[in-house]
Amino acid sequence: MPATSDNPANPKHAWAEIARASAPKRLPGERIGDYREIYACFDEETARSQASRCIQCPEPLCASACPLTNRIPEWLGLIAQGRFLEAAAISRLTSNLPEVCSRVCPQERLCEGSCILSSKTDPVAIGALERFVNEYAFWHGGVEVVQAPPNGYRVAVIGSGPGGLACADELAKLGYGVTVFESQPLPGGLLVNGIPAFKLEKSVISRRIDLLARRGVEFRLGVTIGHDKTLADLLRDFEAVFLGVGAQKPKSADVPGDQLTGVVAALPFLIQKNVDSPLMEFPPVDVTGKRVAVLGGGDTAMDCLRTAVRAGAQSAVCLYRRDLANMPGSRKEYANALEEGAEFQFLTNPVEIVGNAAGAVAAVRCVRMELGAADASGRRKPRPVPGSEFTVPADIVLVAYGFDPVPFPPGSDLAQVTVNDWGGIIVDQQQMTSVLGVFSGGDSVRGPSLVVHAVRDARKAANSIHQYLSVKS
Numbered sequence: 001m002p003a004t005s006d007n008p009a010n011p012k013h014a015w016a017e018i019a020r021a022s023a024p025k026r027l028p029g030e031r032i033g034d035y036r037e038i039y040a041c042f043d044e045e046t047a048r049s050q051a052s053r054c055i056q057c058p059e060p061l062c063a064s065a066c067p068l069t070n071r072i073p074e075w076l077g078l079i080a081q082g083r084f085l086e087a088a089a090i091s092r093l094t095s096n097l098p099e100v101c102s103r104v105c106p107q108e109r110l111c112e113g114s115c116i117l118s119s120k121t122d123p124v125a126i127g128a129l130e131r132f133v134n135e136y137a138f139w140h141g142g143v144e145v146v147q148a149p150p151n152g153y154r155v156a157v158i159g160s161g162p163g164g165l166a167c168a169d170e171l172a173k174l175g176y177g178v179t180v181f182e183s184q185p186l187p188g189g190l191l192v193n194g195i196p197a198f199k200l201e202k203s204v205i206s207r208r209i210d211l212l213a214r215r216g217v218e219f220r221l222g223v224t225i226g227h228d229k230t231l232a233d234l235l236r237d238f239e240a241v242f243l244g245v246g247a248q249k250p251k252s253a254d255v256p257g258d259q260l261t262g263v264v265a266a267l268p269f270l271i272q273k274n275v276d277s278p279l280m281e282f283p284p285v286d287v288t289g290k291r292v293a294v295l296g297g298g299d300t301a302m303d304c305l306r307t308a309v310r311a312g313a314q315s316a317v318c319l320y321r322r323d324l325a326n327m328p329g330s331r332k333e334y335a336n337a338l339e340e341g342a343e344f345q346f347l348t349n350p351v352e353i354v355g356n357a358a359g360a361v362a363a364v365r366c367v368r369m370e371l372g373a374a375d376a377s378g379r380r381k382p383r384p385v386p387g388s389e390f391t392v393p394a395d396i397v398l399v400a401y402g403f404d405p406v407p408f409p410p411g412s413d414l415a416q417v418t419v420n421d422w423g424g425i426i427v428d429q430q431q432m433t434s435v436l437g438v439f440s441g442g443d444s445v446r447g448p449s450l451v452v453h454a455v456r457d458a459r460k461a462a463n464s465i466h467q468y469l470s471v472k473s
Helices: 044-051 061-065 072-080 084-094 098-104 126-139 162-173 202-214 231-237 266-274 299-310 331-339 451-472
Strands: 154-158 177-182 218-221 240-243 263-265 291-295 315-319 343-345 348-355 361-374 380-393 396-399 438-440
Touching (some): 061 072, 072 126, 084 098, 098 126, 098 451, 154 162, 162 177, 162 202, 162 451, 202 218, 231 240, 240 451, 263 266, 266 396
Parallel strands (some): 154 177, 154 240, 177 218, 263 396, 291 315, 291 396
Antiparallel strands (some): 348 361
16 A cells, blocks of 8 residues: 555635545446456555544534444544544444445445535445555454453354344454354355445455454354254353344245246345355356346345346346436445446336247237325325336346345244245344343344444343343352
8 A cells, every 4th residue: 555645634624625425336348357356455555534524523414324323423533634544443443343334235325325525425444444444454353353351151053144144243352152053054144145246246245254353252153043952052062142044035926927937036146146055055146148137126126237247147137116316226236237247127017928830939928107295104105107118138147136035944943033925034122022031133124224233232232131141149
């Protein structure tokens, strides 16, 4: 990295004197040829300059908009002074995965979207600066590997996704003996098998897992709770349990033709194209030279489009029933998908997947939509336009309509954990389930959500486990 230079900007007016810079990004023609991350880090001089744009609000809206209440102005001020390791240390106080959240959080809807500068100019590049300073800490040995003195208690963490990793990290800091059970042969959960490497390279996750292992966290892979081990086994061998099994059960297209050959759930497709070793058995999905239609408008749909382009699809089109303003996917990811050659048809609702004589996908029959009154969530509800049906030619249909919580193995004693009508685990204010000593959080409880929400739930659960065991002792 270049040597740090003095920052000449007036701290009170840097936002007006210095334009917002975006993180360096590879050109579309280059990046669609591989699965490597498309963004790079700021250099030191740019990081200091960009951090100096923060006006250090006395009541920072960026921090209150962050689900983790990250102390953003504090570490921005330190970055502006070139005190990078101190800034990274402050960042890690409130986040267990800052190098991950900086890559995958929708900052435009959270911290940056609430930056007070947005009313006058572009917001501070908080996400890119969080990534820079945490990568700087890793590069310069600034991330401590210290094992806390053992406190004599053991906790089982089920699932190694963002919630499981964050909970394990918090508990290890408190001296608990933590064992993480993962049903797949690779740790990382959704961070590995659900997020493509062009957004989050696998080395970032393996580095974090190695760090946890060196702090004393044990990882047991290929173990399914409810099949290989019972809940009773866990409660016998551990003083508490955290369930972070996630929500990776795909929702179906639920239209005529959704069983045709060539209709594929999003997650198996993403796993197959982005993970070196397969994590589940499913038929190979070859999109080379084929017309791919993606159903849905969330981040998973963006991931499918961009992956299909990299996998050699002839075309990749998103069919979404609302307009761009109401699309839940990240605007950054939408822009990246457009740059890489994906297409979007908004106000388009798939009503049937049409097959050919061989029983394979040939087209998607759609109807045009218009937006009516807002629904309970505040988004305008789409309604069909009479007589507007049309077809979109397709050879492969990727269904990205979201996910439900992973159901417990049939007949297992996990059935005593109370769930709601859509399979989400019910917890109290302390993240404890209906079973004493068993806690949960993240997508297992709330359904598909942001990585940062899983981290927040896991931190809360870890604190509740600590309180529960402190009283119990």
